[in-house]
Amino acid sequence: MLVDSHCHLDAPGLAERLPEVLARAAAAGVARMVTISTRVRRVATYRALSEANPAILFTVGTHPHQAGEEPDVPADEIVALSRHPRCVAIGEAGLDYHYDHAPRDVQRRVFRTHIAAARASGLPLVIHAREADDDVAAILADEMARGPFRAVLHCFSSGRRLAEAGVALGLYVSFSGILTFRRSDDLRAIAAGVPRERLLVETDAPFLAPEPHRGRPNEPAYVAHTARVLAETVGMAPDALARLTTDNFYRLFDKAAPHR
Template sequence: MSKKKPDIPRFNHPIIETHCHLDYLDEGELDELLARSAELGIERMVTIAVSPDNLEKVLKLSRVDSRIWGTQGIHPHDAEQYNIDVEAQIIEQLDDPRMLAVGEIGLDYYYDHADRKVQREVFERQLQIAVDRQLPVVIHSREADEDTQAILANFERSLARKGVIHSFTSGMALARYCLEQGFMLGFNGIATFNRAENVREVVRATPIEQLVLETDSPYLAPVPYRGKPNSPCYLPFIAQRIAEELEVDTEHLLRHAYRNSLALFFPSEVTV
């Protein structure tokens, strides 16, 4: 007999989902998610572009509901699909006020779906878009710490809005560099995995003023739903575990994570 999963905890403070992929859902699932997330205090969701195929989908999703926002960018897996036309589409669609950042961009040397030289070139081109548009970036970095840091170092002075290293699983050296530069670190369900002590070590070293919450759904569902499709509705589980690691009350963590998310994507709403 299967063990009943615990109910999703509810907190008083609203939550911003800073990284998910809503275009993987069908229309019925999206409606259900929006209703459920409203019950749980998930105030806004940022759905992330990753490929030429979903740039337009993300833009359209951001117009479905006022709680959905988006980004524009090409993931390193699809770097070889990047060209002048794709770049022009990204730049044009960033004119939409519901597109908040350039991303998901970066380097992935774990899967190596694209040539590493091409990945680096495409990463740099999209960082330049962020510089030109004065937008933050959403960065993916896996098994590429040294090159990620080296490329970001070339943009230290020009990347005014910085951004977030999402789903942070890299080493402490890259974490320290990014934190020193003013980036946020994004933590998701991985922080709840039994064997992810390396991630929790970084969580404990991250100032509470520089972390944001995400799910990367439909991937990386947290314990106790690991192995199942993920959802922004599972953010409370992630918040609880991160609060435990930082030895703070979950409501206290949520207040900071919310303010950090505003600073990252909605800076005009940040109050002193």
């Protein structure tokens, strides 16, 4: 059994063909998936997806691309929305200096607000980091010193220093289809150095489809390809890697654990 720890099932390309997407996920052994929030104001959409489909869980938060649209959502509002029984995390939130769709100071402020919400709710934070490694690491270290919180560096494609900084702070590291790309040797080397108990897999669907589906819309079923490459990278059998990452998922996203 696998878990797709990060996808966007409300996105065009997935939302309109959701029944077949879910059927293919089940056939591929993907038992659960987390549809990730990009805007707090769209929480009703994520909640409805989850309530209608037992395999789907959801998060609440503001993506750094949308930080300028939602610059002042207070932490206590995020916490209140996260109390829904099927909401398992805060985010995704973080910093993206590649596109700079929102001013960087606004991204940093919104990121810290989400850290506060994760700390207050006890739920893990899903972190987006792109071309902002130093600032992400500095904010995480500063905020962790103010009080502990749990988090995952999602769709990891940053440098080794951020991976090591995150692991040192107790964070998990999640790998997407990028891991399967031919030119991702450096990323595979980073993945090999992450402690096994901190590894997760995801699709970030509909983006970043893994080999052999690169160039097509991604979907949760394809997390199996990323898991296969991650298994090879860390020297595990595919079935063992599936069990490991599923156990890791439920340890971090403990609100989703089957006994609850």
